[in-house]
Amino acid sequence: MVLLATNADDISKAVRFAQDSNIDLAIRGGGHSVAGTSSSDGGLVIDLSRMRKVTVDPVGKTITAQGGALWADVDLTAAAHGLATVGGTVNHTGIGGLTLGGGYGWLSAKYGLVIDNLISAKMVLADGRIVNTSATEEPDLFWAIRGAGHNFGVAVEFVYQGYEQVNQVYAGPLVFSMDKLESVIEVLNATLQTPDENSAAICALSKRPGAPDISLIVIVFYNGNEEDAKRRFEGLFALKPEVADAKMIPYSEVNTLMNAAAVHGGRRSFKGLFFSPPLRLDFARSIASIMAQKLNNEPDMAGSVLVLEFFDMRKTLEVKLTDTAFANRGTTLNGILSLRYEDPANDAKYRQWARDLQMLFKQELDEARKGLESCGEGVPQYINYAERKSIIPLFPLPNTSQLHNKEKRQGGIELTLL
Ligand SMILES: Cc1cc2nc3c(=O)[nH]c(=O)nc-3n(C[C@H](O)[C@H](O)[C@H](O)COP(=O)(O)OP(=O)(O)OC[C@H]3O[C@@H](n4cnc5c(N)ncnc54)[C@H](O)[C@@H]3O)c2cc1C
The missing domain is CATH 3.40.462.20 (Vanillyl-alcohol Oxidase; Chain A, domain 3)
Structure with missing residues (x-):
């Protein structure tokens, strides 16, 4: 079964459904998992490919991207505002899996890992709750999703630090x-x-x-x-x-x-x-x-x-x-x-x-x-x-x-x- 989610509520309901039905659950971001962890044989896949919206706050220099976005979505939207952030070196990779696992990119020498530039995230937890997490909100969750994040919930949205980038x-x-x-x-x-x-x-x-x-x-x-x-x-x-x-x-x-x-x-x-x-x-x-x-x-x-x-x-x-x-x-x-x-x-x-x-x-x-x-x-x-x-x-x-x-x-x- 595949759910093409379009918002956090869809995801929350699907997570609860999977819990209540005791079925396997997988989340698909960009689908580039090298371990096959975004697929399920017989379970439910929450596919985030319809959640790729990216917005930029040019004053605060932040980039907000939905959990199913690809790096191409982030790179192009940020570039339109003269900004960039650390992202994957192949732009059809998903931001979801790459961010939650750490994330190296061409800009890492200057700005570190993708997670070092993650300001906050909106997550759907295993019990269906929708929470924001950052250094000050749910800080333990924020610690966990920066590097070991694939199993702590569904990331609905990420907010990244952007930097002025020469074209x-x-x-x-x-x-x-x-x-x-x-x-x-x-x-x-x-x-x-x-x-x-x-x-x-x-x-x-x-x-x-x-x-x-x-x-x-x-x-x-x-x-x-x-x-x-x-x-x-x-x-x-x-x-x-x-x-x-x-x-x-x-x-x-x-x-x-x-x-x-x-x-x-x-x-x-x-x-x-x-x-x-x-x-x-x-x-x-x-x-x-x-x-x-x-x-x-x-x-x-x-x-x-x-x-x-x-x-x-x-x-x-x-x-x-x-x-x-x-x-x-x-x-x-x-x-x-x-x-x-x-x-x-x-x-x-x-x-x-x-x-x-x-x-x-x-x-x-x-x-x-x-x-x-x-x-x-x-x-x-x-x-x-x-x-x-x-x-x-x-x-x-x-x-x-x-x-x-x-x-x-x-x-x-x-x-x-x-
Ligand atoms: C061609 C290619 C190039 C790559 N280049 C780089 C690179 O430059 N730098 C780098 O650091 N890594 C790179 N990687 C590795 C990449 O970080 C991982 O493959 C990563 O898991 C891909 O994320 P995805 O969203 O595309 O994959 P998916 O297969 O969709 O997801 C991978 C894992 O993350 C989970 N997941 C995905 N999105 C979410 C979400 N929104 N919320 C919760 N869980 C989610 C999935 O359930 C799964 O467990 C590359 C991989 C490939 C295949």
Whole structure:
């Protein structure tokens, strides 16, 4: 059963109905859950796709968006008022799931996470009550929905802090042949050591249509003018990319740059990755070789992509780990292995291959942290990139009752999320 809700009362009634009928309940925002948590087999889905209204208070610089809005709705409406806020890097992603799980975006280096810019929310609770939550109203609920929010109620509306945003920014892809891999990673590692709140980069390994081999694609972003951007990324330009399509574009288009690589359809599976910068060059090469071997030899999987985010975390770390329920706040960086294929017969084989590759990232992180008693940081696995069962690296040390023998043998911990 699917309810196409149009207001908070609809949602409240539906939540009560699900409770009274004792049936499974799922909420669908933008529908991009990598764990399938916005679907229900046999239960009730409250679909928020008719609740996408966004309004802006240009004086208070706030952006109010209904819980079913997509980032495109927020980006475009805010841009019409010369504003922006931190949002997802693919603009057909929903604000609901992305916000409630934390939220990283191109502006995170400057403004932190999406939740760090959340001022308040209107929620329908499990008993059907409709409440406002903020730092001063229902503060415990506000703590919980910032990072662990998918199960504390239905977010009917979010209010975000907006910021004045220059219209034109520098962004786009630079494509390199694989022999440049180590040099490119060296430059990206170096950018993190000389941080600039206006800059960010995402590095992807994927196969362009018809190409014999995978390529290394770096999407660069600079929240400023072309001259400063070119200076910032001069190390990358010096490596002579095969394609250099970065240019000045409206900020509202930045979150469309990766839309094509994230189209709907096909059989998809996501594996969250994590690494502690600097990314080790030998490790990067071994991962690239595994990707090349698979994508070059398995035509069904050729559309898959491995993405690593080179985001400056200093602003995100200004908020204490315990100030919100967001467990991933730390110095580790995130990535995604996105499998894309068509043949259901390949499900088990490809997913196992992806899990094995994910495990290499876990082992690499464990190795980097060997000998450290505690890093005092959050969980490296970002919940919004996690499947229901996720491999969580060892820091912080978990409650040992969460371990079971198989995972102990592997040196990893498998926790059931959501
Ligand atoms: C192509 C792609 C790009 C992505 N890019 C980014 C990125 O740049 N930054 C980032 O941080 N993450 C990113 N993600 C991960 C993203 O944050 C999660 O997939 C997120 O859950 C998507 O939210 P959604 O509303 O689209 O998904 P849905 O599948 O609709 O929902 C995901 C979860 O949130 C719950 N939910 C959704 N809306 C509400 C609501 N209003 N109230 C209560 N619960 C709700 C659902 O029940 C479900 O449990 C990306 C994912 C994809 C697939």
